[in-house]
Structures are given as C-alpha cells and as structure tokens.
Amino acid sequence: MTEAQFQSKVIKFLNDHHIYHVKVWGGGYQRAGIPDILACVNGHFVGIELKTEVGRTSKLQDYNISRIRESKGTAIVLRPSGFEKFKEWIRGEMELRREQESILS
Template sequence: MTEKQFETKVRKFLTDLGCWELKTWSNGIQREGVPDILVCCKGYFVGIEVKAANGKPSALQLWNIEKIREAGGIAVVLYPNQFDEFKALMQSIKSRPLNAHINQNLLDKKGK
C-alpha cells in the first residue's frame, strides 16, 4: 500500500467516525513539517504523520510531533501495521466526554 492509499484509508476512517480532519500540504506557504492530517475529535487535537511501511519521518516532522505533545495534543507517526491500534485509540477518544471546558458560545456573539 502506498502512503497516499494509506492516507486515504485513514481519512475515510476519521470522517466515518465523525471527526473533523484536514489534509495539509507543504507548499512553500504552509509551515513545513506539519503532520499530514490534522484532526479535531471530541475536543481533542490529533496530528497524524502518515508513512508507508518503509517511510521514515524527518527531523522536522518529529520536532512538530513533539511540540504538539508538549502543547497537550496527541501526535503520532502512523504506519499501516499500526492501523488497528490507531483505530482503537480514536474510538476511545470518540467515546470520552466532550473535552470542552470553555464556553466557546461566548465567542459566537458579535461585537456590540
């Protein structure tokens, strides 16, 4: 399975689970080393660097994963042979109470 095929499989799983996901690209405008997929699921932030079986993350990708973890998010380098464990992790997150301790509706009011 190619990295692209695996990424498509991961994104479909996340969408089917009801998570918000965003595919990122390094294109000279966006910061390099950001995980391939950014996810918000049940109030949790998850960064996923997708790799094919023989792939290896760069030092910058690993640095970004560490920074996400330091900020309280979840970040992983995901290989195809870990997909079942990843699905279990995400299903566990989805079954938790909503991780929203801030009344964000206060921000929905327009300035007066």
C-alpha cells in the same frame, strides 16, 4: 501499500466517524514539517504523520511532533501496521465522548 493509499483509508475512517480533520498539503505557502492530518478527537488536538512501514520522519517532522506533545496535544506517526490500534483508540475516544454527554444531559 503506498502512503497515498494509506492516507485514503485513514481519511475515510475519520470521515466515517464524523471527526473534524484537515489534510495538510505541503507547499511553498506554509511551514514545512506539519503533520499530514490535523484532527480534533473528543476535544483534543491530534497531529497525524502518515508513513509507510519503511518511511522515515524528517528532523523537521520530528521537531513538530515534539512541539505538539509539549503543548499537551497528541502527535503520532501512523503506519499501516498500527492502523487497527489507531481505530480502537478513536472508537474509545468517541465512546468516552458519548458517556460524557449522557452524564451531562
């Protein structure tokens, strides 16, 4: 599976779960090394760097992932082999949100 094919699956999953996200398109007008997808999951900032099974992060991507984590956000390198675990985590966060809302209403 190519990174572009995997990206389509991840974005479809996020859309299906109504999760706010932005696909970052690298270019000359933005800072390099930003994760591929920026999302808000249950009120938390999540940076998602997409890679194939053999793809490697650059030093700049590693730096940005580290900075996000230092700022108490979540930053992950997501590969196809970890997609099911990622989906479980998202579903768990969405369920937690529903439970929180039912308590507060």
